[in-house]
Amino acid sequence: MTIxxxxxxxEEIRNVVEAWLDAHWDAEKRCAKGAGRYDExxxxxxxxxxxxxxxxxxxxxxxLGLSQKQSAIIEKAFSRRNAEGSxxxxxxxxxxxIFKVGSxxxxxxxxxxMLTGPICCLxxxxxxxxxxxxxxxxxxxxxxxxxxxxxxxIWTSNAQEAEYGMLLTRTDWDVPKHRGITFFLFPMKQDGVxxxxxxxxxxxxxxNEVFITGARVSATNIIGSLNQGWTSFQTAIAYERLIxxxxxxxxxxxxxxxxxxxxxxxxxxxxxxxxxVIRQKIAQALAHRELNGLNMERAKQEIMTNGSSSLxxxxxxAMSRIQHGEAAIATDLLGQEALLDGxxxxxxxxxxxxxxxxxMNSIGGGTDxxxxxxxxxxxxxxxxxxxxxxxxxxxxxxxxxx
Amino acid sequence: MSQISDxxxxxxxxxxxxxxxxxxxxxxxxxxxxxxxxxxxxxxQQMAEMGLLGIAIAEDSGGVGGGAIDVALVMxxxxxxxxxxxxxxxxxxxxxxxxxxxxxxxxQDLLPKIAAGELVISTGGSGDFVPxxxxxxxxxxxxxxxxxxxxxxxxxxxxxxxxxxxxxxxQEDGVDSAYLxxxxxxxxxxxxxxxxPAQRLFKLHLSDARAIKLExxxxxxxxxxxxxxxxxxxxxxxGAMRAIFEITMDYLRTRYQFGRPIGSFxxxxxxxxxxxxxxxxxxxxxLAAAKALDANSPDAAKFVSLAAFTCKDAFRTVxxxxxxxxxxxxxxxxxxxxxxxRRARAGLPLFGSSDAHREQYLKSREAA
Numbered sequence: 001m002t003i004x005x006x007x008x009x010x011e012e013i014r015n016v017v018e019a020w021l022d023a024h025w026d027a028e029k030r031c032a033k034g035a036g037r038y039d040e041x042x043x044x045x046x047x048x049x050x051x052x053x054x055x056x057x058x059x060x061x062x063x064l065g066l067s068q069k070q071s072a073i074i075e076k077a078f079s080r081r082n083a084e085g086s087x088x089x090x091x092x093x094x095x096x097x098i099f100k101v102g103s104x105x106x107x108x109x110x111x112x113x114m115l116t117g118p119i120c121c122l123x124x125x126x127x128x129x130x131x132x133x134x135x136x137x138x139x140x141x142x143x144x145x146x147x148x149x150x151x152x153x154i155w156t157s158n159a160q161e162a163e164y165g166m167l168l169t170r171t172d173w174d175v176p177k178h179r180g181i182t183f184f185l186f187p188m189k190q191d192g193v194x195x196x197x198x199x200x201x202x203x204x205x206x207x208n209e210v211f212i213t214g215a216r217v218s219a220t221n222i223i224g225s226l227n228q229g230w231t232s233f234q235t236a237i238a239y240e241r242l243i244x245x246x247x248x249x250x251x252x253x254x255x256x257x258x259x260x261x262x263x264x265x266x267x268x269x270x271x272x273x274x275x276x277v278i279r280q281k282i283a284q285a286l287a288h289r290e291l292n293g294l295n296m297e298r299a300k301q302e303i304m305t306n307g308s309s310s311l312x313x314x315x316x317x318a319m320s321r322i323q324h325g326e327a328a329i330a331t332d333l334l335g336q337e338a339l340l341d342g343x344x345x346x347x348x349x350x351x352x353x354x355x356x357x358x359x360m361n362s363i364g365g366g367t368d369x370x371x372x373x374x375x376x377x378x379x380x381x382x383x384x385x386x387x388x389x390x391x392x393x394x395x396x397x398x399x400x401x402x
Numbered sequence: 403m404s405q406i407s408d409x410x411x412x413x414x415x416x417x418x419x420x421x422x423x424x425x426x427x428x429x430x431x432x433x434x435x436x437x438x439x440x441x442x443x444x445x446x447q448q449m450a451e452m453g454l455l456g457i458a459i460a461e462d463s464g465g466v467g468g469g470a471i472d473v474a475l476v477m478x479x480x481x482x483x484x485x486x487x488x489x490x491x492x493x494x495x496x497x498x499x500x501x502x503x504x505x506x507x508x509x510q511d512l513l514p515k516i517a518a519g520e521l522v523i524s525t526g527g528s529g530d531f532v533p534x535x536x537x538x539x540x541x542x543x544x545x546x547x548x549x550x551x552x553x554x555x556x557x558x559x560x561x562x563x564x565x566x567x568x569x570x571x572x573q574e575d576g577v578d579s580a581y582l583x584x585x586x587x588x589x590x591x592x593x594x595x596x597x598x599p600a601q602r603l604f605k606l607h608l609s610d611a612r613a614i615k616l617e618x619x620x621x622x623x624x625x626x627x628x629x630x631x632x633x634x635x636x637x638x639x640x641g642a643m644r645a646i647f648e649i650t651m652d653y654l655r656t657r658y659q660f661g662r663p664i665g666s667f668x669x670x671x672x673x674x675x676x677x678x679x680x681x682x683x684x685x686x687x688x689l690a691a692a693k694a695l696d697a698n699s700p701d702a703a704k705f706v707s708l709a710a711f712t713c714k715d716a717f718r719t720v721x722x723x724x725x726x727x728x729x730x731x732x733x734x735x736x737x738x739x740x741x742x743x744r745r746a747r748a749g750l751p752l753f754g755s756s757d758a759h760r761e762q763y764l765k766s767r768e769a770a
Contacts, residue, residue, distance in 0.1 A: 259769070260767070260768060260769035261767055264764075264767065264768060264769075276761075279760075279761060279764050280757060280760055280761070282764060283760040283761065283763050283764035283767075284760060286763070286764070286767055287708055287711070287712060287760070287763060290708060291683040291686060291687060291708070291712060292683070294683070294686035294687060294689075294690050295682050295683060295686050297686075298682075298685075298686050298689070311682055314678065314679050314682060317675065317676075317679060318679055318683075321679075369668075369672065371675070372668075372671060372672040372675035372676070373668060373671055373672075373675075375674075375675040375678060376665070376671035376672070376674050376675050377671070379678065380651050380665075380674055380675070380678065381651075381655065382651070382654055382655060382663075382665035382666065382670075382671055382674060383655065383662070383663045383665050383666040384666060385666050385667070385668060386662065386666070
């Protein structure tokens with residue numbers, strides 16, 4: 001049994017974790033010692049029982065009560081050996097949300113299951129509720145101790161593997177839109193749940209449509225309380241943005257700083273690097289990327305000294321200009337070669353992929369236009385636009401399809 | 403490297419900002435630019451009092467031994483208030499040139515006076531350290547023994563009006579030389595009419611004007627002077643654009659049309675959000691350039707060119723959009739927006755165009 005607490009030094013924590021991993025993890029075969037092959041559930045159960053899944057949570061909630069800094073030591077030790085399961089208190093959105101806003105029985109029954117299983121999928125967006133997420137129309141109708149769910153969700157990652165989804169539903173149609181929403185922890189593996197991969201513009205299929213027809217979820221699986229789902233959802237979305245932000249800053253550290261930028265190399269290959277017009281465009285594109293990096297470094301500094309930084313909200317918007325801009329320059333560099341695609345035309349295939357993939361940033365997670373509204377209202381304190389649908393019962397709000 | 407501690411730096415900046423907030427209002431700015439001198443002497447003397455005029459001068463020459471970062475913080479505050487003071491030419495370019503290339507005697511004579519606010523130095527001519535090169539200058543230097551005399555004409559000389567010395571560059575076949583010419587009867591001045599009423603440009607006529615030649619101008623040293631001046635200019639522009647941006651945001655919250663603040667319209671909000679990216683990127687670029695210079699980073703030249711075109715272009719965009727977002731009221735001379743816009747335009751050719759700096763930046767991103 002591991003004995004660690006807030007008074008443990010970095011050295012002590014490192015020693016305990018390393019010793020535990022030595023005893024339990026076979027780094028060579030990448031599975032539990034003696035298991036022969038990797039079994040996610042049984043490995044995660046071992047990590048969970050040792051408290052390493054969620055080290056920053058209190059002991060009564062399956063953690064070790066450590067600080068973020070102490071937890072990072074554990075995370076590092078795991079990642080050095082390519083062992084899964086640590087830092088779920090930073091990345092398991094479903095578990096984090098239940099831990100923060102779930103009822104006591106929900107925490108007791110679901111946290112052990114969720115922490116030792118695949119991550120949850122997010123059943124938020126619908127064909128008619130994208131930027132306007134509070135306009136969800138997936139129905140949840142009470143039936144004894146359960147609710148019966150009917151509706152369609154879209155843009156769901158990991159829907160095939162997920163055992164649970166965090167589901168936004170409409171439970172009251174006679175009140176304004178934010179007040180009739182209920183948030184559920186929804187079991188995915190049941191009849192009435194059909195997952196269909198989406199063929200995305202890039203040719204990838206990371207996302208799915210989820211069709212729900214008369215599927216069931218227990219009333220005890222409500223996250224927060226009935227019709228107050230929008231409030232609990234705010235917690236989930238805030239953690240999602242935090243995780244995405246951390247991803248941005250952590251990935252940055254891993255790029256090679258001294259290598260020549262792709263655009264320069266492509267221009268050289270195409271024999272166009274001496275063209276002064278092209279040079280100006282490439283320079284400006286590289287500058288936009290470098291400036292965004294400098295802004296994010298300032299954001300990190302501000303977060304360390306003040307706990308928050310409004311600069312963080314600019315990164316996503318800046319990234320749209322960067323990605324669409326770089327793809328446009330690269331397309332022009334290729335000229336008619338960009339008409340081709342496939343393995344025999346690697347440059348063209350990459351450029352065409354990047355040009356399409358840029359929309360992932362400028363639409364996904366809120367369009368640039370929504371992001372600009374957010375920056376204007378929350379960072380610059382510009383007044384909100386009058387809402388057409390404020391104080392209108394949800395069933396009376398105009399929508400595009402009905 | 404800066405000799406100033408982090409706390410002292412913060413205190414210096416806060417003190418200057420507080421002073422300007424109280425003393426440097428729009429009325430003073432307008433009366434300063436309407437008079438011949440072009441700036442408020444009381445503010446200039448207060449800057450001397452606070453140690454700011456000697457910010458880039460070594461302690462043993464009467465300064466406070468600050469680095470590029472300290473100069474940047476002063477310039478940001480100057481930019482916010484559009485102070486039309488001869489700081490860049492006197493305290494950045496001339497002070498740096500004299501510190502690097504002046505004889506011991508000249509250093510001990512002039513540097514303490516710059517720090518004390520007793521000396522204004524204009525800059526002009528040709529060469530990499532000169533903010534505005536005169537491409538048609540007809541200036542010639544001749545020497546007899548140790549004495550140099552200059553003859554001819556030079557235009558685009560900044561702040562020559564009440565300057566005590568003119569620092570004139572003469573670049574021939576890529577070789578820089580620099581002369582300090584004392585204001586005297588041998589130098590006559592015509593003030594040029596400028597688009598930015600706060601800018602002071604002159605054409606000088608020199609006839610047998612005696613000059614001190616600064617010796618041993620090595621290219622590296624000149625390059626350092628140039629980079630430090632560019633970083634200073636970028637910081638001034640970053641400060642100025644932030645100020646006009648904030649003035650504009652205030653207006654968007656308080657100006658009502660159609661029964662609602664105009665800042666509630668998405669067309670306006672989206673412009674504002676885009677401009678915030680420009681303002682923050684410019685601030686980051688100016689800061690990165692100053693830090694790289696103080697750290698003697700091998701990336702210093704890269705960050706300086708990045709800051710140069712980023713801040714010039716962003717200041718132009720932000721100040722131009724500020725007029726647009728204000729609407730009719732900013733299509734007047736009474737409103738302050740046009741003064742920021744004119745300052746932005748006046749900054750475009752200083753130390754070379756944005757396009758030239760973009761080209762430099764690209765070169766620094768190529769594989770070695």
